[in-house]
Amino acid sequence: MQFPLPPPVFTGTPESILQESQHLIDQARSVQDSIATTITPDTAAFANTLLPIAHEQNERLYGRHMLEFYQNVSTDDKVREASRKAEKQFSELETELGMREDVSRLVKAVYDRNEDLDEECRRLLERQMLEYKRNGLHLGEEDRKRLQQISKELGDVKAQFEKNLSEEKGSVDFTKEELDGLPDDVFAGLESDGEGQYHLSFRPAHTSAVLGHVKIAGTRRKVYIGNVTKCNENVPLLEKAFILRDEAARLLGYSNHAEYRLEDKMEKSPQKINDFLEDVRLKLVPKGRVAIERLKQLKTEGLTARGEGNDGKFYLWDQSYYSRILVQRDYAVDHEKLAEYFPLDWVIERMLEIFAELMGMAFHQIPTGRGSENEELVWHGDVRMFAVYDDFEEGEVHKDFLGYLYMDVHPRAGKRPGLCDLSIHPGYINPSTSTRTHHPSTCLITNFPKSPTSKPTLLTHSDLWQLFHELGHGIHDLVSKTRFACFHGPETAQDFCEAPSQMLEKFCWTREVLQVLGRYWGSLSDEHRQAWQGEHPGEDIPSETIPADLIEGLLQSQTANRALFWLQSLHIAIFDMTIHQPKSHEQARNINTTKLWNALKSAILGIDAPEGDEGGHGQAIFGHLFSGYDAGFYSCLSSQVYACDMFASKFSADPLKREEGMRWRREVLEKGGSRDEMEGMRVFLGREVGSEAFGAWLGV
Template structure:
């Protein structure tokens, strides 16, 4: 809804939104205060409780309630480093996060609390299922944090490793966020790259006179790899992008070695075994078998796809009279370029034209409408005086962290009981120092407080779409529409979740399930009726845009308002073009992840050349050539150093993207494929899957929703490689 004033019943949410008014010093003070409060809670438990008197009520619950309160502030404290324009504030946020991490490690290593938790665990009280799960997870977490390692030098070493791993993770991500690299190119070298990309680049002076500065950020990188005619330009950019964070190379190696050492101290054979034990897969063998099976099924498809792409490449080089001897090689920097060329040629699909139908704001409104219908929700944008009212005496800008941010209050519709759900924030455009990908951040989880009242969640989508200009609004490529839907899927999971403890709220599920709900929603972006209803050609947004469209396209009239069926059909035909290659790329990441985390011995990992392993494995799996095919060696690039996932929590877990794809396809095929807008099933999905967050064993949630055990058949059918 976009009126300047929301309907009366939506104007007073029962909980005010948080304020984003921190200063660098307030962030640190606040963090120290939170830590002190938590430490006091823990000390109090130890002071007042003995193993004999220990119960869930006096030992586990006080900490869980403190966790709830902590999360309300700590998530936002750590969020500033991803979105603030003020470097001092970002640095303070990073520093605060390090303090919180250190305190987390200290808490997880408290022998005195472990002793009491152990006593409660052995008493086997009769608890409600969510509390029972909390107790089990707490107990297990102490054991996984080394508290069964006898105190002394061995335990101290384990603690040291945990602390160092936390430092590595923060430094690694900071290097990626603050990365300022790029390449000076002449406009001639960028021949083919869309004009609106090239014209927005910084112009060189002095020795770089006549050149433009192309960064490694997505809005520069992807169009260049897709459209630059010069293979040298694409190669230079590709190789330099793989080397953009070489400071992370030693950090990555150190992390892998330390993880292996720590896992062995706990009695596991390797880090993968340690990590996968409490995921849905349970055993590394399950993961290796799954990835191996997928590789066997995808490899022939990948080979076929490369043959077709090579044919296209040969023809293209011939048409341009280029004779550089590369017509038998399909390179890593060829893939986005010829992929696009094939789509344009064989499917006559021009992604720029499709993007004209997906201006950012109308697309978002369309998506929210889909979620409203499917899940029984209402989204109200908070603008103007409503913002001021919710700032509670402060400035209306206090309730956002940047002027570009949109904020919505989210409600249940009447059928769902008209209650308040929470707040949704959209931060959509690139800025200096901002997180560079698309992600959903929980700002405040929901939970039930000690008085039995519900605390409502806040969640933020942080993306990097191109900014609107006077001639064009921000237009989304179809893949960006999919990304937006995906991240919004996480956001909805975060909003509709209703758990007793913040620990299980929303997307706090095991990592090999967490992507499934949002991956499932991507299917709506491949459904003709949904695509049409989402589309709205930008020339209908204003007379200025209409004039600009006519001028730039040379057309004398506007196209149809909604995307034509013929274009949708073409787009959907391309869904699985070169899909084997795409999935083999994911498989490379997943198998590399397992390789470095599943060594047979510690010596094996000490002697492993990680860079060579990364590049060789990529060639073996994806079958694409790198610079090594031109006579170089395997150490030409350090892709692992740019790969935040493996340091940021997806270690021995990257396979989760693929396995959750299996779950999501299974759910979509068996429940929604016939009728994606089936509100009855949508609500059942909301209440059975999304609402529960991680408060129940994920496999049980999935089986309850499907009415059976999950199967890989739909996934293979979707990829066209069913048995």
């Protein structure tokens, strides 16, 4: 087999991973030592100071991503452990480098020299300067010591918070009758004590299935309350964290943690974000109230029909259940039926075709199955591997190699749960010669169960748009061309990086794309047809493509529950900004997060909550507050402004138009974080970004 470039091999052992990380760490130190001893503030220039640092960082990031990748996919727990250890060492190294006074003096001298630099180099220099400032290099000895102490304490608090969440083992038992309505496949997976009691965990797969499907309100209530009270020990940890963050921000000279966090975002003013959230709140809350009235009516009708009592309330554990029924009743969309048109492998192939067509790319699958000559090129027999090429440039056909794409589709023990896309290697162009020497490799991770029979794994429509979203991050990785790996692909400002993927989600709400993606599973092949007939003896097989009325119902239903969905995000965003903007440190010490979380939730959602302690501590199970989204959760809403505008103005009329797809690729994706993100969108749109499309999309 001919490869465009030698592909990565996944043969890391615990020893080799730690050796390699140590080698990269030593190299980083020695490059900085050498700069510190050979350059003086008088001789410091971009070429002899920043460039060697950037070369070293490129190599380090290229190696580091791969070493850290193992913890997500390796089948060997010792390898995963070594990978996590390497990650910790790399992040400690970053803190160490960010505190080097000797090198920072030289970087400052380069900055003061004010050389004529292009945008990417200037951004690199500014970023480096900002890092020193944010590490407190301008502070006195005492303050710096305290900062280091805070940083260590925060690391410990984060580790404990995440451990409590991931090791939480709570469950609640129900009889089969109490679980009436639970989808068969979920019920079949429940453990039973053999005496009629079934154990239900608080994992998202279980809680969302119960809240969305179980008919008995008492069961939904128990699961809801159990879930929001499952990790109460995290409340003091969260409160400790934001008090520490507040102290650190004030030491560094910021008014609060939000101001500190927004400094490296596109929008740097917390007040502007507060205003944005308040504006959304004012417009969306009335919409939410109307939606609740509609759901409440549905609930009343249901209870009356079953002859059950009604206290006239609409509770938090009623929302998912009646939202699903509403879509089924008013729009005739049965999501389980719709899923029969989305067999996993078919969808993946069509999805790649859509991206290929839209952005001028070609995906060539490399056979890596058991026994094939390429078996060692993947970390597990289920993994699919593609060589990705550029096949379009200015109307001519080019076959330039872009990088490798992997898909690790099915769940297995020790694998990272959920859906995401992870970088294996960032790419970069040699900063000195401008040739692309290192190509990216990226991996789409999903956990769709493998079908044990000839009936394929079926995806829901929500799986579908999430797949588009995550593969969107992967495409961003593959098409990006930057000189510095720290700007590669989705390594943009945090309040921008979701926008491209959020835009691609919207493709799954168009007739054109749904028609391409949908194929009834029973009509995929003769074998599938037989399997279908076996399940449905004597029946006629449904049409091969999605019936037009089902697509229309789906499209109309998309706004049905949108207000309530986004009010939930708005609640978290406002909570996050509130706890990270106390007026004084004293105030930070006195915030009762449970009270604040629950009060904001009632005010924003307007849904009845349980009284007192049963209201629970929803903030204690919300991991984003520790995974880098502190004073940043709002970005899931603010980046929708960009996503909506780009989609509405360039793709909604013709989602598969290559001309726009190519321009989007060149102007928005390719430059990663190497140029001002707003500028990229401005060039793509031919005007400033506006918020009208966002308003229309929210229905306000």
